[in-house]
Amino acid sequence: MGDEIVDNNPLKKRQRKKRKNFIANAKKYAKKGQMGRGTKVPEELYQYFVGILDAIKEGVTDPDERQALVNNVLERTKGEELNVVGNQLGCRLVELLLPYSSAEHLERFMNILSPELRKLCSDNFSSHIIETLLRVSCQRATEHLQDENTEEEVPKKKKKLEKESEYSEEHKQLCYDFTLKICKYALNNLEDFVWDQSANYILRSSLKCLSGITLLPGEKPKVNMFKETVQDKKGIPPHLTTMEYKVVPEEFKEIVKEFANRLSVWPQFKDLPYQNMTSALLQVLLYAVKNVDKDLTKNLVKKLLNESFAPDDWTSTGNDDKKDKIDVDNYEEGKEKMENAAGSLPPVFESESAVRLLEAALFVSKKKMYTQLYAKCFINRLSQLAAMPMLNFTVQRLIDNCKIKEEFEPMFEELSTKYSTLLASGNTGVLVALAKACLRIKTKQMQFIQHLEAALKCSDEDKQFALQCLRLLPADGAPPPPNYFINVHGSVILQTILDFQRPAKAVNSLLELSPEQLVYVLSDPKGCHVADALCRGQFVGVKARDKLLWKLKGYYQTLALSQHGSRALEQVFEVVSPEQKIKIMTELADKSNLLNSTQYGRLIAAKLDVATFKTSQKNWEQARKNKT
Numbered sequence: 112m113g114d115e116i117v118d119n120n121p122l123k124k125r126q127r128k129k130r131k132n133f134i135a136n137a138k139k140y141a142k143k144g145q146m147g148r149g150t151k152v153p154e155e156l157y158q159y160f161v162g163i164l165d166a167i168k169e170g171v172t173d174p175d176e177r178q179a180l181v182n183n184v185l186e187r188t189k190g191e192e193l194n195v196v197g198n199q200l201g202c203r204l205v206e207l208l209l210p211y212s213s214a215e216h217l218e219r220f221m222n223i224l225s226p227e228l229r230k231l232c233s234d235n236f237s238s239h240i241i242e243t244l245l246r247v248s249c250q251r252a253t254e255h256l257q258d259e260n261t262e263e264e265v266p267k268k269k270k271k272l273e274k275e276s277e278y279s280e281e282h283k284q285l286c287y288d289f290t291l292k293i294c295k296y297a298l299n300n301l302e303d304f305v306w307d308q309s310a311n312y313i314l315r316s317s318l319k320c321l322s323g324i325t326l327l328p329g330e331k332p333k334v335n336m337f338k339e340t341v342q343d344k345k346g347i348p349p350h351l352t353t354m355e356y357k358v359v360p361e362e363f364k365e366i367v368k369e370f371a372n373r374l375s376v377w378p379q380f381k382d383l384p385y386q387n388m389t390s391a392l393l394q395v396l397l398y399a400v401k402n403v404d405k406d407l408t409k410n411l412v413k414k415l416l417n418e419s420f421a422p423d424d425w426t427s428t429g430n431d432d433k434k435d436k437i438d439v440d441n442y443e444e445g446k447e448k449m450e451n452a453a454g455s456l457p458p459v460f461e462s463e464s465a466v467r468l469l470e471a472a473l474f475v476s477k478k479k480m481y482t483q484l485y486a487k488c489f490i491n492r493l494s495q496l497a498a499m500p501m502l503n504f505t506v507q508r509l510i511d512n513c514k515i516k517e518e519f520e521p522m523f524e525e526l527s528t529k530y531s532t533l534l535a536s537g538n539t540g541v542l543v544a545l546a547k548a549c550l551r552i553k554t555k556q557m558q559f560i561q562h563l564e565a566a567l568k569c570s571d572e573d574k575q576f577a578l579q580c581l582r583l584l585p586a587d588g589a590p591p592p593p594n595y596f597i598n599v600h601g602s603v604i605l606q607t608i609l610d611f612q613r614p615a616k617a618v619n620s621l622l623e624l625s626p627e628q629l630v631y632v633l634s635d636p637k638g639c640h641v642a643d644a645l646c647r648g649q650f651v652g653v654k655a656r657d658k659l660l661w662k663l664k665g666y667y668q669t670l671a672l673s674q675h676g677s678r679a680l681e682q683v684f685e686v687v688s689p690e691q692k693i694k695i696m697t698e699l700a701d702k703s704n705l706l707n708s709t710q711y712g713r714l715i716a717a718k719l720d721v722a723t724f725k726t727s728q729k730n731w732e733q734a735r736k737n738k739t
Contacts, residue, residue, distance in 0.1 A: 149236045150197035159187065160204050167207065181208045185216040192223045202236040209243045214282040217251075220244060221289050228296055238309035242316045245293045249320035251278055252287035256358040294321055294366055301373055311388050314370075315395045321367045322399035323357035328474060352474060352512050356402040364403045371400050371407055381418040390464035394471040401475040412472045412480050420469055421457035421487045456496075457488050463501055470508040481512060493525045494532075503538035510544040516554050523548075523555045530566035531585075539583055539600040546607040556611040563604070564616075574623035576616055580605045581638060602637040609644035609651060618655045621645065622662060629659075630666050634676035642679035646686040659683065660691055667698045668705055677711040684719065692735075693728070700725040 152160075163184055171177045185208060188195045195201035209217065221244060224231055231237040278286075294317040297304055304310035318324075326332060374380065374396065383389040393415075400408045417423065459465045473484060489496070489509055496502040513519045523545065526533075533541050542563070549556045567579040568586045579586050583601040608617045621641070624632070632638035645651060645659060660683070663670070670676035684695055696719065699706065703721050706712035716722070724731040 148199040149202070149234075150194045152191060152194050152198045152201055156187065156191065156195075157198075157200060160184075160200050164200075164204060177211060181211045182213060182216070184208055185212055189219075192220060193227065196220075196224065196231070196237040196240040197234060199236055202239055206239050206243050209240070210247050212247075214278055217244070217247060218282070218285060221248070221285070225289075225292070228293075229300075232297075232300075232304070232310045232313050233307050235309055238313060241293065241313055245290060245313070245316050245320055248286035248293075249290045252283055252290055253323075253357060253359055254278075255283070256360070290320060291362070291366075293317065294363075298366060298370060298373070301370070305374075305389060305392065308388065311392055314392055318367060318370060318395045318399040321359065321363040321370075322402045323359040323363075324395075324398055324402070325355055325357060327395065327398060328354065328471075354398065354401070367399050367403045368407060371396060371404075371411060375411060375414055380414070381422070384415065384419050384459070384465040384468045385462045387464045390468045393468050397468075397471045397475045405477070408475050409477065409480050412476055412484070415468070415472060416484060416487060420459035420465070420472075420484075425458055456492060459488060460496070460502055460505075466502065466505050470505055473505075473508050473512045476512070478515065481514075482518065485509065485518065490521075491525070493522060494529045497526060497529060497538060497541045498532050498536050500536075500538070503533075503536075503541050507540050507544040510541070510548050513548060513552070516552050519548055519552050520554065523558070527558070527562050530562050534566055534583060534585065539598065539604075543600050543603050543607075546604045550607050550610055553612070557613060560608060560611070560616055574620050577605060577620035578624065578628070580608070580617070581632065581641075597632065597635045597638045599637045602640060605641055606644040609641070609648045612650055614648060614650055618645070618651055622655060622658050624662075626662050626664075626666055629662055630669055630676065633670060633679035634673045636675050639675035639679040642682040646682045656686065657691075660687060660694075664694075665698070667695055668702055671699060671706055671715045672709045672712045674711050677715045680715065681718070689732075693732075696721065696724045696728075696731070 163180070166180070171180060184204065188201075188205065196205060205220075209220070212220075220240070224237075224241065224244065228241070231241055293313070297310075297314050297317045300310070301314070304314050319327075374383075374393075377383075383393055397408065397411060400411060459469050469484070469488065473481065476484060489506070493506055493509075497506045510519070510522060513522065526541070526545065530542065533539060546559060549559045563580065564576060566585065567576070567583075569576045569579055575586055578591060581597045581601045582591065582595055583598040583604075605617060605621075608614055611617075621629070621632075633642055646656065663683070667680060670680040680695075684692060687695070699716070699719065699721050703716065703725055706716040706721065720731060720734060723734060
């Protein structure tokens with residue numbers, strides 16, 4: 112049984128090594144008489160910091176308690192500021208607390224650290240404090256600009272309450288001046304900071320603050336150890352192509368332009384994409400300039416393309432028209448051919464750091480520049496790139512950022528015969544990108560389903576399309592094992608197909624599953640999201656939803672008891688008619704005691720108010736009406 116599960120999960124990620132516990136290590140250092148790495152702090156203060164980190168880890172949710180803790184700890188650092196920020200443990204703690212610090216404490220750190228900037232910016236530990244000070248001061252200096260931007264949406268009473276809690280004008284001006292001071296200092300020392308491992312991060316933070324970047328594509332928000340929830344800031348999913356920027360003053364934007372102009376005239380500019388540290392800086396620069404100056408963005412991308420990604424003196428060592436002929440049936444042999452043909456690719460594809468910068472360039476480019484990037488780097492090479500472990504992500508970003516039907520269609524055709532290769536190589540993210548592009552641009556939707564059907568070896572009469580799509584494995588004629596693996600990309604592809612203009616193939620094959628199979632899919636962490644698309648799909652008919660309800664009859668209790676099944680049940684319950692809601696409630700109320708056996712069952716019982724329904728159906732119906 113165990114072997115079957117492993118066999119059906121060939122693409123499962125390896126388990127990551129367990130991260131070392133920072134606080135446990137700090138305690139271990141203290142026992143040896145070593146007060147952490149970096150500068151020395153008094154033993155008493157070190158032990159105090161360890162205790163505070165322990166308390167924070169347990170969770171400090173009350174705002175008043177949290178503010179008292181922040182004030183007490185920062186008060187204890189008086190006179191030891193430089194030693195504390197240079198110590199690994201002290202730096203970690205101060206970094207956590209500064210965003211919640213009072214105006215007095217923040218200004219104290221600004222004043223004491225400012226004269227030592229040269230030394231602190233290049234230090235492994237204290238450079239993090241400079242970054243945090245920069246972020247916090249920039250946030251406080253520009254907070255009123257965000258309020259002005261949303262003035263119409265905020266009620267008057269709420270606005271008055273917010274104004275009372277704001278920082279003084281004097282403090283905001285000091286924060287504004289400090290932000291400018293750090294950013295200009297970083298600009299003046301650009302030649303040194305670019306190559307310094309610690310100071311390079313300060314350059315990136317400066318660009319983010321000056322341009323109003325909240326999160327970079329693919330970046331996840333940091334969750335403070337105070338156990339604050341991330342709320343709606345969940346990062347930018349990989350296939351989204353928009354970024355949100357804060358409102359920033361024009362003076363900030365001018366400094367971003369100066370950064371770009373200074374870097375672009377460097378003699379070694381064309382080599383910067385090929386090193387990890389400098390490539391990361393250029394990526395942030397591109398995202399920053401995107402919000403500042405469209406012409407400057409275009410010039411930067413053009414310079415990178417012509418001088419670095421695919422320079423004019425670059426010549427192909429292979430035949431671009433023939434290099435995509437890879438043997439699908441013998442993937443290993445095809446892989447060898449791809450590696451041998453690597454010399455026929457532009458220089459940008461030889462370095463991972465340069466490839467990541469190319470992805471950023473695709474993200475920020477407008478239509479004309481995007482076309483040039485596609486023509487010079489990708490055309491007639493997509494099928495080769497898509498099957499390579501590192502470069503398939505770049506193909507995904509190319510497809511994600513395509514907005515013109517006439518450009519997408521040649522990409523689609525070039526990859527149309529390579530679906531089996533993509534399945535064999537495990538680069539199924541390319542299929543996700545194609546599916547989302549078909550939906551977004553409203554073209555080639557039926558052809559996508561046909562090509563995927565052929566790759567999964569499903570015939571027109573075969574009712575297993577949805578199941579094979581979820582597994583992303585070609586059909587072998589045998590029924591799936593009891594606990595088969597649902598591929599996350601397969602689930603996303605199926606959800607996208609359900610949003611197509613003609614999703615009948617996917618809908619019918621889903622509804623042909625036995626009730627047990629359907630419950631298995633909807634109770635899976637990845638499969639449960641299929642319920643969202645099935646219930647809310649614009650082109651999924653009412654009859655299909657009725658059939659889904661009929662299929663699940665007798666299994667609502669089972670769904671309600673599991674974590675992901677209960678989520679799918681909620682989605683179904685939201686879209687059905689009042690009469691169908693009563694049928695679901697009748698089934699849940701029939702064995703309502705079972706719901707209390709799991710925490711998810713109890714949540715569903717509370718949300719749907721099963722107790723009231725069991726007592727009086729009329730009262731439950733009236734309560735539902737009052738809510739709406």
